[in-house]
Amino acid sequence: MSKMSTLATAVALASTLGLGATATAADMPECENCADSMTIVSWGGAYSKSQLRAYHEPYTAATETEIVNDESSAEAVAKLRAMNEAGNVTWDVVDVVAADAIRLCDEGLAVEIDADNDLAAAPDGTPASEDFGDLLVSDCFIPQIVYSTTFGYRTDNADWNGATPEDICAIFDTEKFPGQRSLEKRPIANVEWALMCDGVSIDDVYSMLETDEGVDRALAKLGTIKDQTVWWSAGAETPQLLADGEVAIGSTYNGRLFSAIEEQDQPIAILWDAQMFDLDGWIIPAGLSDDRLARAKHYIKFATDTQRLADQAKYISYGPARASSAPLVGKHADLGIEMAPHMPTDPANAQNTFLYNYEWWADNRDDLDAKFQAWLAN
Amino acid sequence: MASDLTTHDGQPLHKSLAKALRREKLRALVLIAPLLLFVLITFVSPIADMLFRSVENSIVPKTLPGTTRTLQSWDALGEELPGEEVYASLADDMMLAQELKIHTRLGSRLNYDQPGIASVFRKSGRQVKKIDSSAHLDGFIQSNEIWTKPESWANLRKNGLWPGAFPASSTAWSNWVRFMKSDEGDDVDLSEKTPSGLAYSALYFDLQKLSDEQWRQLTDSDNETTRAMFNGLREASAQFPAANYKEQFLDMHDGWGKLDNWRTLHRLSPPIVDSYYWASVDRERTSDGVVHKPENERIYVKLFVRTILMSALITLMCILLGYPIAYLLATLPTRTSNLLMILVLLPFWTSLLVRTSAWKVLLQQQGVINNILVWLGVVGDDGRLALINNMTGTVITMTHILLPFMILPLFSVMKTISPSYVRAAKSMGASDWTSFRRVYFPNTIPGIGAGSILVFILSIGYYITPELVGGTKGVFISNRIAYHISSSLNWGLAAALGSILLVAVLILYWAYDRIVGIDNVKLG
Numbered sequence: 001m002s003k004m005s006t007l008a009t010a011v012a013l014a015s016t017l018g019l020g021a022t023a024t025a026a027d028m029p030e031c032e033n034c035a036d037s038m039t040i041v042s043w044g045g046a047y048s049k050s051q052l053r054a055y056h057e058p059y060t061a062a063t064e065t066e067i068v069n070d071e072s073s074a075e076a077v078a079k080l081r082a083m084n085e086a087g088n089v090t091w092d093v094v095d096v097v098a099a100d101a102i103r104l105c106d107e108g109l110a111v112e113i114d115a116d117n118d119l120a121a122a123p124d125g126t127p128a129s130e131d132f133g134d135l136l137v138s139d140c141f142i143p144q145i146v147y148s149t150t151f152g153y154r155t156d157n158a159d160w161n162g163a164t165p166e167d168i169c170a171i172f173d174t175e176k177f178p179g180q181r182s183l184e185k186r187p188i189a190n191v192e193w194a195l196m197c198d199g200v201s202i203d204d205v206y207s208m209l210e211t212d213e214g215v216d217r218a219l220a221k222l223g224t225i226k227d228q229t230v231w232w233s234a235g236a237e238t239p240q241l242l243a244d245g246e247v248a249i250g251s252t253y254n255g256r257l258f259s260a261i262e263e264q265d266q267p268i269a270i271l272w273d274a275q276m277f278d279l280d281g282w283i284i285p286a287g288l289s290d291d292r293l294a295r296a297k298h299y300i301k302f303a304t305d306t307q308r309l310a311d312q313a314k315y316i317s318y319g320p321a322r323a324s325s326a327p328l329v330g331k332h333a334d335l336g337i338e339m340a341p342h343m344p345t346d347p348a349n350a351q352n353t354f355l356y357n358y359e360w361w362a363d364n365r366d367d368l369d370a371k372f373q374a375w376l377a378n
Numbered sequence: 379m380a381s382d383l384t385t386h387d388g389q390p391l392h393k394s395l396a397k398a399l400r401r402e403k404l405r406a407l408v409l410i411a412p413l414l415l416f417v418l419i420t421f422v423s424p425i426a427d428m429l430f431r432s433v434e435n436s437i438v439p440k441t442l443p444g445t446t447r448t449l450q451s452w453d454a455l456g457e458e459l460p461g462e463e464v465y466a467s468l469a470d471d472m473m474l475a476q477e478l479k480i481h482t483r484l485g486s487r488l489n490y491d492q493p494g495i496a497s498v499f500r501k502s503g504r505q506v507k508k509i510d511s512s513a514h515l516d517g518f519i520q521s522n523e524i525w526t527k528p529e530s531w532a533n534l535r536k537n538g539l540w541p542g543a544f545p546a547s548s549t550a551w552s553n554w555v556r557f558m559k560s561d562e563g564d565d566v567d568l569s570e571k572t573p574s575g576l577a578y579s580a581l582y583f584d585l586q587k588l589s590d591e592q593w594r595q596l597t598d599s600d601n602e603t604t605r606a607m608f609n610g611l612r613e614a615s616a617q618f619p620a621a622n623y624k625e626q627f628l629d630m631h632d633g634w635g636k637l638d639n640w641r642t643l644h645r646l647s648p649p650i651v652d653s654y655y656w657a658s659v660d661r662e663r664t665s666d667g668v669v670h671k672p673e674n675e676r677i678y679v680k681l682f683v684r685t686i687l688m689s690a691l692i693t694l695m696c697i698l699l700g701y702p703i704a705y706l707l708a709t710l711p712t713r714t715s716n717l718l719m720i721l722v723l724l725p726f727w728t729s730l731l732v733r734t735s736a737w738k739v740l741l742q743q744q745g746v747i748n749n750i751l752v753w754l755g756v757v758g759d760d761g762r763l764a765l766i767n768n769m770t771g772t773v774i775t776m777t778h779i780l781l782p783f784m785i786l787p788l789f790s791v792m793k794t795i796s797p798s799y800v801r802a803a804k805s806m807g808a809s810d811w812t813s814f815r816r817v818y819f820p821n822t823i824p825g826i827g828a829g830s831i832l833v834f835i836l837s838i839g840y841y842i843t844p845e846l847v848g849g850t851k852g853v854f855i856s857n858r859i860a861y862h863i864s865s866s867l868n869w870g871l872a873a874a875l876g877s878i879l880l881v882a883v884l885i886l887y888w889a890y891d892r893i894v895g896i897d898n899v900k901l902g
Contacts, residue, residue, distance in 0.1 A: 078864040103867060106482035106500065180743075185850070210494075216674070230767055231850055245744045359497055366866050367493035367675075373858070374677040376850035377684075 028062070028302060034295040037066035038092040044071030046259060050315035051095070053333070055303040062302075065295065076100060080109045080285055089287045092296045095144070098137050098279040102362050105140035110283040111293070112139040118297055120305035122324035131306070131322045135279055137358050142304055143281040143321035145312065148344035148353070149189050150275035152242055152257040153177075153249035155267045160248070167352075168274035169197040171249060172225060179248025182238045183222075185231035187372040188361060189251070189276045192354065194221035196274060206360045215368065219375045231376065242268050254344045258317035262335060262342070272349040278356045279321065319345035425880075432873035435651040438643070441484040442471040444549040444580070446647040454644040455665050459635060463583045465623035467546060468634075469509050470576040474553040476503040477560050490868050491653055491662075492642040498633030505630045509623070511575030514582040517618030524606050528572050533603045534581075543584065543592055550580035579621055585611070641665060654874035678875065681855040686882065688772065688854070689837040695777040696784035696833045697826060704788035704825070708795075719789075726782040734846050737775045741766040741847070767849030775847045776837055783836060784829035791825030791900050824900035831890065831899065835883060855879060 040056065042048045048071060056067045070091065072079060077100050083089045096104065104110040113119070115136055119128035129136065135143040153165055159178050170177050171193070183190050195205045195214070198221045208214030222229075230247055232238055238252035239260040254275070260266045282304070284296045302308065309320035310328035317339060320326060329340050340346055344353075383391040407414075439446045444467030452460045475481035485499025518525040531551070534540060541548035554573040558566050588596075596608040627634040645663060646653065653663060660676040661668050670676070703722065707715045725733060740746045748762045757763060765771060795818065803813035841856035848854070855875060862872035890896070 075864050077867060081867060081869075103486070106486045106496065107867065108479050108483050112479075212672070212674070219674075233845055244742065246742050362500075363489060363494045363497045366490060366868065369861075369866070370675050370677060374675055374680075377677055377680055377853070 028298075031063060031295060031298040033291050034065075034298055035092075035289075035291045036064075037068065038292065038295050038299060039068040039070055039090060040093045040095070040299075041070040041072050041076060041091050042095040043073045046316055047255070050312050051303075053315055054312040055299075055308055058308070059299060059302055063298075065299070077103055077109075080104060081107065083285070084109050084287055087287070089285045091285050092288065092292055093299055094283050094285060095280065096283055098141055098143070098281065098358055099356065099361060099365075101141035101281065101283050102138045102358055104283055104285075105138045106362070109286055110140035111286050111288075113142055113284070113300075115142075118142075118301060120301050122306050122322065124324070126324060128304075131324050133323065135321050137279065140283050141279075141281050142283070142300055143279045144304060144309065145280050145318035146277055146321055146345055147280060147318045148254045148275040148277050149184070149251055150254050150257070150344070151249055151251050151271040152238065152260070152268045153271060154242055154245065155269050157248050164269070165249065165271050166273065168193055168271070170271065172197050172221065174225060174228065177249065180228050180230060180241075180246060181225055182230040182232050182241050182247045182250030182252075184251060185233045185376070187368045188356070188365070190222060191215070191218040191368070191372075192276065193274060194218040197221060202354050206357055209360075209364070209368065215371055219372070223375075239266070239268070242266065254342075255317050258342050262332075262337065270349075272344070273352050275344055275349070275353050276356055277344065277353055280318075281321065313339050313343070317342040317344075319343040428873045429877050430873075431870055432654050432877050433650050433652065434870065435646060435653075436649040437484055437487050438646050439649050441475050441480055442468070442643075444468075444471050444546060444553070445643070447545060447549070448583075449640070449644050449647055452640070452644060454641050457637065459624070459637065460640055462621055462624055463546075465627050465634075466576070466579045466583060466621060467549070468627065469506065469511065469623050470550050470553055470580060472502065472506040473509070473574075473576060474557045474560075476506050477557050486867070488642060488646065490657075490866075490871065491646060492639055495633060495639050495642065498631050498639065502627075502630050502634070509576075509626055511579060511621075511623075513575075513579070513619045513621040515575035515578040517582070517615065518578050518611075521611050521614035522606060522609075524603065525578075526572065528570055529603060530607055531572060531577075532569075533601065533607065537596070537599075537601075537604060539592060539595065543588060544581065545584065546580035547577060547584050550577040579623070582615060582618065582621075585615055654870040655878075657871055658874040658878055678855065678858065681853070681858060682878065682882070685838055685854040685856070685879075686886075688769065688852070689834050692773055692776050692780060692837045693784075693830050693834045695773065696781055697830065699777065700781055700784035700788055700829065701822075701826075704785045704792055707785070707789045708792035709797075722782055722785050725778070730779065730842065731846075733779055734775060734843050737771070737778070737847060738766060741771055741774065766847050767852070769848070769852040771847040771849065772844050772852035772854075775843055776840060779843060780833045780836055783832040787828040787832065787900070788822065788825040791822055791828075795821045823894070824898045827890070827894055827899040831887070834886075838879065838883060 040051075042051055048069060052069070056069070059065060060067055073095050076094050076096050080089070080091070080094065083091070094110075101110065105112070115129040115132065116127045119132075119142065121127050122131045132143055135146070137143075151165070151168070151171065155164075157177075157179060160176070163176055165171075165177055171181055171183075191209060192202070192205050195208060195218050196202060198217060200208055209218065230237075230241060230250070232241075232250070232252075235253050235256050238247070238250040239256045241247045241250055243260060243264070243266050249271070254270065257268060257270050261268050261270070282300055284293065284300065288296060304322075306322055306324045307328065309322050310325040310330075312318070313320055313325075313329045314331065314333040320329065326345070329343065331337060332339055341348065344350065385391055385394045445464060448464045448467045449460060452464060472481060475484065481499050481503050482496070485496040488499070489496035524530050534544070534547075535551070551573060554577055555568060558568055558571070593608070593612055596604060597612075599605050599608075633639055641664075645651075656662055656668060658678050660671045660679050662671055703718070707718055707722070709715075710718065738745070742748070743762045743764065743766075745766075747765065748757070751757045752759055752762065765774065799817050799821065800813050803817040804810075808816065838854075839856055841854060841860050844853045845857050845860075848857075856879075859872045859875050859879075862868040862875070887896075
C-alpha cells in the first residue's frame with residue numbers, strides 16, 4: 001500500500017515535472033546572465049514542501065538552476081536587515097507574509113516590482129496587475145497564496161449539548177459554548193473580532209481602535225474570556241491543543257486545521273465565519289548582484305504564473321492569489337480529495353470575511369501591541 | 379639603603395627589576411594578544427554597538443537635513459503649525475528622500491514614537507514629486523533674468539557668505555545635486571543647469587534673514603554678476619508671490635497638519651536621543667517634560683521586576699533541589715554516583731525545545747500530572763490544576779532546564795571537601811545538624827555562589843522557554859526584546875532594554891561581590 005502510494009506520488013510528480021518543463025520551454029525566455037544557483041527562504045514544513053513540488057522541482061528541471069532551501073521566514077525581517085547592514089545578502093527570494101513585506105519595503109530592504117513587466121500575464125492575456133488585483137498590497141510584494149486565520153472547534157464537546165458554533169461571537173459565548181479557548185498572543189484579528197461581537201461593524205472597527213475608548217472596549221470584550229484563554233504564538237499550537245482536548249475552540253491558520261482534520265482525522269471542524277484573510281508571497285531582497293537579481297526575477301515570473309499557483313493548491317489548502325488560478329484548482333495530490341471546498345476563498349466559506357488591514361496595522365501595530373501586552377500582563 | 383644596591387652592570391637594583399618585569403609583562407601581553415583581539419572583536423564591539431544603537435538617531439537629521447534645521451526655530455510648545463519655511467524645506471528634503479527611497483524608512487522610525495506617522499511618509503512619497511515650487515522661482519526671474527542662468531548659482535556658491543549666510547540654500551543645493559546624481563547617474567553634468575524651484579525657495583527664505591550689512595556686501599560686491607543678482611532683489615522679494623507649500627502638504631495628507639507629528643519630529647531632530655530609554659521605563663518625553671505613559675501602555679518596568687524576581691525564585695529552587703543531588707553525587711560510591719551523574723547530564727544534552735515541549739505534555743490540564751492527580755482523587759475532574767501557561771509553568775520548566783548549572787559547580791566543590799572535617803566535628807561532640815551547619819555547609823558556599831550566578835544570569839536572558847510555557851503572566855523582558863528585534867524592527871528600543879538588563883546584572887554582580895565576595899566563587 002505504502003509502496004503504491006509512493007509510486008503514485010512519483011507518477012504525479014513526474015507528470016508535474018513534464019508539464020513544468022514544456023510550459024517553461026514554450027512560455028519562458030531563457031534567463032540571460034543569470035546566476036546558476038539561488039537560495040529560497042520559506043517557512044518549512046508542509047508549506048515548503050508544497051512549494052518544492054509545485055515550483056522548485058519544475059523550475060530546476062526547466063532551467064537546471066540549483067535551489068538551496070532555507071527555512072528562516074519567521075525571522076526573515078530581522079535577518080534581512082542584519083544582512084543588509086553587513087552588506088552581504090545571501091538570500092535571493094524570500095517568502096514572507098504581506099505585513100512583513102510592507103515593513104521590508106518601507107525599510108528599503110526589498111526591491112520594488114513592476115507587476116506587469118516582472119510577472120507573467122494570465123493565459124487569456126490579462127496583465128498580472130489586474131489578475132492579482134487588490135492583493136498587490138505593497139510595491140515590493142508578489143502575492144502567492146491567500147490564507148486565513150479562523151477558528152477550529154472540537155466536534156465532541158460534551159457540555160455543548162450538540163450545539164455547533166455558527167458565527168464568530170460563539171467564542172465569547174461561554175454559556176452556550178463553555179470550555180477553554182486559544183487565541184493568538186497578538187492584537188491583530190483578536191481586537192477586530194472583539195469589536196465585531198461588541199456590535200461594531202467591520203468598517204468602523206479601525207477608526208474606533210484609533211481612540212483609547214475603542215481599544216479599551218475591545219480589550220474589555222476580550223477580558224470576558226481572558227481567564228479561559230490560552231494564548232499561542234506558533235501556528236501549530238492550536239491544532240495540538242484541540243487534539244489534546246486542552247481547548248474546545250481556538251484560532252489558527254486554515255491550512256493547519258485542514259491537515260489536522262483531513263490528514264490526521266482529528267474530531268475537529270472549522271468555523272469559517274469572520275475569518276481574517278491574509279496574504280503570503282515573495283519578496284526579492286535589496287542589494288543583490290545583477291546576475292542574482294536576474295535569476296530571482298526569472299524564478300518569480302515562473303513560480304507565480306497561473307498554472308504554478310494553481311498547482312500549489314494540490315498540496316496545501318491555501319487559495320492561489322491569482323483570480324485566473326482559481327478555476328484550475330484540482331484534487332489533493334496525495335489524499336485525492338477535491339481542494340476547492342477547503343479553500344478559505346471558496347464562496348461557501350467566504351460569506352463573511354475581512355482582509356488584514358495592512359496599512360492600518362503597519363501604522364498602529366507597535367502601539368497596539370504594547371497596549372495588548374500590557375493588558376495581558378496585568 | 380635600597381638605592382645603594384646595584385646590579386653587576388651598575389644599574390640601581392629597583393630600576394633593573396622594573397625593567398625585567400616590564401619585559402615579562404610585555405611578553406605576556408603578546409601571548410594573550412590573539413585572545414584579547416578575539417574578545418574585543420567578537421564580544422566588546424558588538425556590545426558597544428548595541429549600547430550605541432539605543433541612543434543613535436542620525437536617520438532623522440540625515441534624511442531631513444533642512445527640515446530638522448528650520449524646525450529648531452519653531453515653538454514646539456505652542457499651538458501653531460510650523461511656518462511656510464519649514465514646509466518648503468520639508469518639500470526639498472522629501473523630494474530627495476523619495477528619490478533615494480529612504481522616506482518610508484524614516485517613517486517607520488518615527489512611527490515607534492508617533493503611531494500613524496509611517497503612512498504619512500509612505501503616502502506622501504509619490505505625491506511629493508508633483509509639488510508645485512514655481513512661486514519663488516518666478517519671483518527671482520522677474521527680478522532679474524540672470525537667475526535663469528547657471529552662472530548665477532555658480533557665482534553665489536563662490537561668494538564669501540556661502541554657505542554660512544545661506545544655510546537653507548546650501549542644503550537645498552546639495553540635495554539637488556544628490557537628486558540629479560541618483561536620477562541621471564553619477565556622471566551627470568550639472569554645470570549647464572539651474573536647481574529646481576525648491577532651491578529658489580530656500581534661497582528666498584535665506585534672504586529674509588540676511589542682515590543689512592550682508593545685503594550691502596552683496597549689492598556692493600566687486601563682482602559684476604553678484605551685483606546684478608542682488609541689486610533690487612531685496613525690494614523685489616517683498617513682492618514675490620506667496621509660496622503655498624504648507625497648503626500643498628495639507629492637501630497631500632492631513633497628517634502634516636497634526637501638531638503631534640511635528641512635535642515628534644522636533645523632539646527627534648538631534649542625532650542622539652534618549653527616547654528609547656524613556657520608553658524602556660514606560661515614560662515618554664512630551665511638551666510637559668518626561669511623564670509616565672498612560673496606564674494601559676505600561677509594561678516594561680513590570681516585566682523587568684518580574685524577570686528579576688522570577689529568576690531569583692528559579693535560582694532558589696535550583697539550590698533547594700540541586701543541593702541534595704550534588705551531595706549524593708559527591709558522597710555515594712563512584713559506580714552509583716556515575717550513574718546518577720549521567721541522569722543529571724542526559725537532559726542537559728537534550729534539545730531545549732524538546733524538553734520544553736515535554737513539560738507541556740506533562741503539565742497541561744489534560745496532561746500526565748493532572749491525569750494522575752485526578753486518578754488518585756487528589757483533585758476533581760473539574761478542578762484540574764493550571765500548571766502551565768502561567769508563572770508556575772515557567773518556574774517549573776526553567777528550574778528543570780537550569781538545574782545542571784547548579785548541580786555541577788556544587789558537585790565539584792563538594793567533591794573537594796574532605797569527609798574528615800565532618801568526622802572531626804562529630805568527634806568533638808557536634809550533632810549531625812551542627813556539623814552540617816557549622817562545618818560542611820560553609821565549605822559549600824563557593825559552589826552555591828557559582829551555581830547561583832550561572833543560573834540567575836542564564837535565566838534573566840531566557841526567552842524561548844517562557845514564550846512557550848509562560849502564557850501571559852510568566853513571560854520575561856527578553857520576550858519583548860525578541861519581539862522588537864525580530865518583529866517590530868525597533869532595534870533602538872531593544873538595545874535600550876538590553877542595556878538596562880545588562881546594567882541590572884552588573885549591579886547585582888557588584889552587590890554579590892560586596893556581600894559574599896567574588897573570590898568565594900568556585901567552579902571546582
